[in-house]
Amino acid sequence: MEDEDSIGRRIAFYRKQRGLTQIALAQKASVSVSLLRKIEQGARDATPVLVAAVAKPLGVDVTVLNGQPYDREGPGRDRIHELIPAVRAMLNYWDLPPDLETPTRPADQLIIEAVAIAHLRQADRNVEALSRIPAVLLEITAALYATDVPSEQETLHDAAATVLHPALSILHATGYDDLATITAARITWVGDRWGSPLVAALAVHTRTSSMLRYGTYDVGLRLTERARADLATEGTDADALRMTGSLHLRSAILAARAGDADLAAQHITEARAITDRLPQDTDHLWRNLAFGPTNTGFHDVATAIELGDGPRALTLAEGLDVPATFxxxxxxxxxxxxxxxxxxxxxxxxxxxxxxxxxxxxxxxxxxxxxxxxxxxxxxxxxxxxxxxxxxxxxxxxxx
Incomplete structure (x- = not known):
């Protein structure tokens, strides 16, 4: 991999195209000139914090500076890109039912299908998961509009959230941020229809994925704080506590990227307090947040890295015992x-x-x-x- 394909080279290209000197861009992005110079020269790796900081004054999407989506053309074209048109079409249906050629399956069968897709994402089988998501979500949406039975509606809302969250995760990972943003809005819609505080909190968690990428850390911190306050009304329910813990972990990363080490540590401490009450690692399927002692340890390491403290991160990592089944x-x-x-x-x-x-x-x-x-x-x-x-x-x- 050559420096010509580096993030630093792309930053330099757009900086010159905008008529900015390195000093001017560094000032607008609130980064040091020496760091920016090293990154443009390829002598330092470009961190997510740096990329988000320079993207705004350059007027360029973060994905453009990253070079995403990768491998869309040529003999090495990634199969994931062939699936995107169907995803775009699927996301058009949410406030009206799609017309399907065949009757929808019962709600209990659709939730089984949705869970299977969530497991595919957790197993990193992204191509297979994304290939199944459009048809299943269209069927779930059609079924939602076809029933007024409360128990069926609850199951179908659950199925919709179960499918949408891995879809969002895959779209973010592959650099389709526009579609990921729409998908996050669909999760909010599901939460509003269902009236589930957990889905409302999940919607906040998914929204802050974009805020992490684009550097709006203060907004993300306010949103996660409000979501935790809303969940507090659920008392000591285990699912509510795990979601609260996941929101603390997200806040820790937001704070670390904002450069606030004390606030990041505070949120890690709050998450650890919840793991003391719920010490078992869990995978939440549609929540897909894997909350517990292991993921809290991962986030402790990650906050140190986001803060640029490599030695502390490596020391913390040495103390982690990661289960093989995680x-x-x-x-x-x-x-x-x-x-x-x-x-x-x-x-x-x-x-x-x-x-x-x-x-x-x-x-x-x-x-x-x-x-x-x-x-x-x-x-x-x-x-x-x-x-x-x-x-x-x-x-x-x-x-x-």
């Missing part, structure tokens, strides 16, 4: 984070090993993530001599 996609993301921390410490072999571990766990997610590409590019730059494992990994990144 969600593969979340564990893979943890190893992607660690790859960046090891890179900063000059431990290049360990950094590559983390990327390789992430690939083993969740190859589709790993290949689509900007962190993988930035860290891999930096590792190629750091190795002056041939490194066969790195060469193989780079080849995997660039060819399907």
């Amino acid at each position: 969600a593969r996609t979340r564990t893979a993301h943890h190893f992607m984070d660690l790859a960046r921390a090891y890179l900063w410490q000059g431990r290049y072999d360990a950094s590559l090993a983390c990327l390789q571990r992430s690939r083993e766990l969740a190859p589709q997610q790993t290949r689509h993530h900007p962190t993988t590409r930035e860290v891999t590019r930096m590792l190629v730059r750091a190795h002056r001599h041939t490194n066969e494992p790195l060469a193989r990994f780079t080849a995997w990144m660039t060819v399907n």
Whole structure:
């Protein structure tokens, strides 16, 4: 992977196109000139915080600077892109029923189908999941408008949320932020129709995914605070507590990206207090938030990395005992984070090993993530001599 394909090169291109000097862009983005210069030269990896900071004054989407969506053309075209037109068509149906050629299945069968799709996403089988989502969600939507039986409506709302959340996760991961934003709005619609505080909280959690990417951390923090206050009326219900904990973890990352270490630590502490009451790791299917001690530990490491504290992140990671049965996609993301921390410490072999571990766990997610590409590019730059494992990994990144 060459520097010509780096985020830094894209930043430099749009900066010059806008007629901005490095000093002017650094001032507008509130970053140091030396850091911006190193990133444009390819001597430093571009973090999500930096990319979000410069995207706004450049008037460019974050996905454009990241180069996403990846692999849309040529012999290495990713299969995921063939599925996007059907997703766009599906998202047009929400406030009116679609016309289907065949009758809809019963609600209890549709929820089974929805859960199966959620499991596919958790297993990193994104292409298979996204290929099934449009038809199933259209059927669920049609069924919702065809019944006035409260129990069936509740099951169908549950099924809709179960399908929409993995759809949003896959769309974000592959760089289709416009569709992910629409999908988040659909989750809000489901919550409003259902009247479920948990789905309302899930909608907030999904909305803040875009806020993390685009740097509106203060708005995200206010939204998550309000959502936690709304959930407090649910008392000590286990699902409400787990959702509250997940919102604390999201707030920790928002605070870390905003540079507020104390607030990030406070939210991690609040999440740990909930894990003391609910010590079992859980995968929530439609919530897909994998809350518990393990994910709280992952977020503790991630906040240190977001704050630029590589040594602390690696120390925290050493104390983690990750169950083999834990969600593969979340564990893979943890190893992607660690790859960046090891890179900063000059431990290049360990950094590559983390990327390789992430690939083993969740190859589709790993290949689509900007962190993988930035860290891999930096590792190629750091190795002056041939490194066969790195060469193989780079080849995997660039060819399907």
